[in-house]
Amino acid sequence: MKPAGLLLFHGAGGHKDHRLFIRLESEAGVPVRRVDFAYRELGARRPPPRATTLVPEVVQAARDFATDLGVDTKALVLGGRSMGGRMASLAVADGLPARGLLLLSYPLHPPGKPDRLRVEHFGAITRPCLFVSGDRDPFGSPDEFASLIGTIRAAVDTVWLPGDGHDPRRNDGIVVSSVAGWLRRLR
Secondary structure: OOOOEEEEEEEOOOOOOHHHHHHHHHOOOOOOEEEEOHHOOOOOOOOOHHHHHHHHHHHHHHHHHHHHOOOEEEHHHEEEHHHHHHHHHHHHHOOOOOOOEEEEEOOOOOOOOOOOOOOOOOOOOOEEEEEEEOOOOOOOHHHHHHHHHHHOOOOOOEEOOOOOOHHHHHHHHHHHHHHHHHHHHOO
């Protein structure tokens, strides 16, 4: 079944008006809602609150979007950039029903700290995932991802953007077409 909508959350220093989110809103082929976490709406930049604060915001935003679309959250794809995608993945791992996860520039670990992995919840994810990252992202290399995403208990697709880092800028068209194609295949 085609997803009923795509719900996107920003990275730690970002906002809902990230250029990729705006392009996805017009080109994804499904309704898109872009969400600012409450700390951004209050004007705060750093540091973002902990997951214990942000994950409930993901859950509430998913419920609100699903209600507005007249569907259950299990019809939505959830995700976002960096921290926002991580919070969506934590919500789904904690039991929030979703159609899939879109993880743009997922922060596998802090830069330069590959021993501080952020994957403890991967084994609880049972929904299809699309990871899209630059192949030079300091938050996780293709080899690091390859060794860890196998713990996710669902289909996982990856798109590596050549020569790009954590905020890919050269390959926006590849990102948008990859996401739109993946969403079409989720039928």
